[in-house]
Amino acid sequence: MKISIFGTGYVGLVTGASLASLGHEVLCVDVDEAKIMMLNEGKMPFFEPGLQELVELNRSKRRLQFTTHIEEGVRFGEVVFNCVGTPENEDGSCDLTYVFSVAEMVGRYATGYKVLINKSTVPPGTANRCMELIRSLNSGVVIDVVSNPEFLKQGNAVYDFNHPDKIVVGAKTSEAFHMLQKVYHGLLKMYMPLLETDWETAEMIKYANNSFLAMKISFINEMANICDRVGADVTIVAKAIGMDSRIGPKFLNAGIGYGGSCFRKDVRALIDTARSTGYRAYLLEETERLNERQKKMLVPQILEALRKVEGDTVTLWGLSFKPKTSDLRGASALVLMEELLCAGVGVKVYDPISVEDTRRLFGERVGLMYCTSLTDSVRESNVIVLVTEWDEFRNVNFAELGELMKTRILFDGRNIYDAQQVQEGGFTYYGLGRSSFGREENSFEEKNIGKKSLNKKVS
Numbered sequence: 001m002k003i004s005i006f007g008t009g010y011v012g013l014v015t016g017a018s019l020a021s022l023g024h025e026v027l028c029v030d031v032d033e034a035k036i037m038m039l040n041e042g043k044m045p046f047f048e049p050g051l052q053e054l055v056e057l058n059r060s061k062r063r064l065q066f067t068t069h070i071e072e073g074v075r076f077g078e079v080v081f082n083c084v085g086t087p088e089n090e091d092g093s094c095d096l097t098y099v100f101s102v103a104e105m106v107g108r109y110a111t112g113y114k115v116l117i118n119k120s121t122v123p124p125g126t127a128n129r130c131m132e133l134i135r136s137l138n139s140g141v142v143i144d145v146v147s148n149p150e151f152l153k154q155g156n157a158v159y160d161f162n163h164p165d166k167i168v169v170g171a172k173t174s175e176a177f178h179m180l181q182k183v184y185h186g187l188l189k190m191y192m193p194l195l196e197t198d199w200e201t202a203e204m205i206k207y208a209n210n211s212f213l214a215m216k217i218s219f220i221n222e223m224a225n226i227c228d229r230v231g232a233d234v235t236i237v238a239k240a241i242g243m244d245s246r247i248g249p250k251f252l253n254a255g256i257g258y259g260g261s262c263f264r265k266d267v268r269a270l271i272d273t274a275r276s277t278g279y280r281a282y283l284l285e286e287t288e289r290l291n292e293r294q295k296k297m298l299v300p301q302i303l304e305a306l307r308k309v310e311g312d313t314v315t316l317w318g319l320s321f322k323p324k325t326s327d328l329r330g331a332s333a334l335v336l337m338e339e340l341l342c343a344g345v346g347v348k349v350y351d352p353i354s355v356e357d358t359r360r361l362f363g364e365r366v367g368l369m370y371c372t373s374l375t376d377s378v379r380e381s382n383v384i385v386l387v388t389e390w391d392e393f394r395n396v397n398f399a400e401l402g403e404l405m406k407t408r409i410l411f412d413g414r415n416i417y418d419a420q421q422v423q424e425g426g427f428t429y430y431g432l433g434r435s436s437f438g439r440e441e442n443s444f445e446e447k448n449i450g451k452k453s454l455n456k457k458v459s
């Protein structure tokens, strides 16, 4: 089958390379010339495990090609995937400019029957609006629009695309459903997790999916904050409630907030969608508000710890929003960096992949030092904050690292360490929701978060 993919970002490139592996002929289209040039030279525009190999293999077999030529892109595929970005507008609503631009191109250049498949995350009603747009431009040609949201996780995207929990297809005609079965034939033979429904339900499923996951994280973070104040251990609470089959164990790891390009914008877009119908989505509003607060939750405690020691340098481990991706969008580390720098703290940052991307984004700042190795990052530092739980940070020798530091304090922003082991390395350990900071010291007023200045000069 001939397939066109518009947008070669995390979703489009994984979709294109994976569908090519299933034997389809795939043409990927992007308006970003630099990105397409890189891909045509065999270089990757971002890091995603296993993707480079998949792209190389399918390029060498000539099943995967890249172009910036829009008209050629529309004409090529029997189906056209819309995988462009759907960022957040300032008011939280979903910016559909790129999605409609692709629909418009399909309307302008399609000559025979085609299926436009919206894989981008879009508010309910978008497939209908795409259909109307296409009809207004091209009443002579038959085009079906399908909603086929994507559920892959960055860092595990190739595996997820090829082993989906479900494939959701929202369509209006049996022909469109049939075309989607042909697209996913290779996967369906293995798994059959196909769920066929209407446009609006398919679009809503994606928002409900992400909103639930975001809410589950904000819930356990709220529990952690309460645990800290009542002397309980959230890791054990999470383990226990996760054993309840109605709850399940996943997404119950307390930490310093979720990042990434999706949860925040999707929760906000759903809040906006609800608002546009006259409904106020309180639960979703709180989910987001709690997460924004959570990203700064450790700041007063870090500043308090620094007040008690000689020196004012903090090391942040992990910059990308989660392990195994170079993506910095919405990353908690960036919020922490900003808060600590504003408070006059010296910040050393290290990440296995994303240091240079962070430098490009943040630039050179007084008090900020980009580090090229884990050891370099802790030298002469007072405090380590584990922000993103890359594997490299899991098995460190704290006793050895501590030798390089001015003082040995660790804030475990993802609760990955055994407190006792860290303490055996001579460190003072603070987790989230593990009561380790003591009730009194922990009673910071919310209004003070991020506003306390150390009043120390940074050289």
Ligand SMILES: NC(=O)c1ccc[n+]([C@@H]2O[C@H](COP(=O)([O-])OP(=O)(O)OC[C@H]3O[C@@H](n4cnc5c(N)ncnc54)[C@H](O)[C@@H]3O)[C@@H](O)[C@H]2O)c1
Residues within 6 Å of the ligand: 006, 007, 008, 009, 010, 011, 012, 029, 030, 031, 032, 035, 083, 084, 085, 086, 098, 101, 102, 119, 120, 121, 122, 150, 151, 152, 153, 154, 261, 262
């Ligand atoms: N990233 C994820 O983990 C993930 C997971 C599931 C769903 N989604 C959704 O998938 C969509 C894409 O996300 P992403 O992370 O891949 O985005 P991205 O920003 O990485 O990539 C989007 C790409 O679309 C290109 N583009 C913009 N306008 C175009 C046009 N008119 N024609 C061709 N290309 C165009 C951009 O240049 C860019 O390369 C979003 O709606 C997102 O919410 C993302």
